[in-house]
Amino acid sequence: MLDFLTDQLLLKRGFYDESGRPRLTTGTIVFGALLRSLAVIIVGFVVWHYGGVELSIPISLALLWGYAVYPAYRQFVVFSEVSDVIKEEILCSSCRHFNPSGQFCQLYDEHVRPDHIPCGGDDWEPS
Numbered sequence: 001m002l003d004f005l006t007d008q009l010l011l012k013r014g015f016y017d018e019s020g021r022p023r024l025t026t027g028t029i030v031f032g033a034l035l036r037s038l039a040v041i042i043v044g045f046v047v048w049h050y051g052g053v054e055l056s057i058p059i060s061l062a063l064l065w066g067y068a069v070y071p072a073y074r075q076f077v078v079f080s081e082v083s084d085v086i087k088e089e090i091l092c093s094s095c096r097h098f099n100p101s102g103q104f105c106q107l108y109d110e111h112v113r114p115d116h117i118p119c120g121g122d123d124w125e126p127s
C-alpha cells in the first residue's frame with residue numbers, strides 16, 4: 001500500500017514496478033488521481049491561508065490540471081497501449097480466467113505479462 005501511495009504521489013514512471021507487478025490499472029489510475037487531488041486541495045487551503053483566495057484559486061487550478069488530471073490521462077494512455085499489446089500478444093487475453101482491468105489471472109491470482117504466463121498455457125480455457 002505504501003508503495004502504491006509513493007508511486008502515485010511521486011508519479012513514478014514505468015508500467016511495471018520493481019517486483020514485476022503492473023503499476024497501472026484502471027483502479028490505481030482513478031485512485032491516484034483522487035489522492036493527488038486531495039493533496040492539491042490541502043495545498044490550496046495552505047496557499048489560501050497565507051496568500052489569499054486570489055492566489056489560491058489559480059495555483060490550485062494549475063496544480064489540479066498539472067499534477068492530478070493530466071498525469072492520470074497520461075497513465076491511462078500508457079495503460080491502454082500496454083493492454084493492447086497484452087490483448088494481441090498473449091494467450092491469457094482469450095482465457096476465461098483473465099481479468100483485463102487488473103491484468104491478472106484469477107485462477108493463479110498473479111499478474112500476467114508478455115514474458116510471464118503463470119500457468120504456462122496448461123490451464124487455458126476459452127472465454
Ligand code: SF4
Nearest residue numbers: 092095105118119123
Ligand atoms: S489460466 Fe493460464 S492462460 Fe488462463 S489467464 Fe491464467 S495464466 Fe493465463
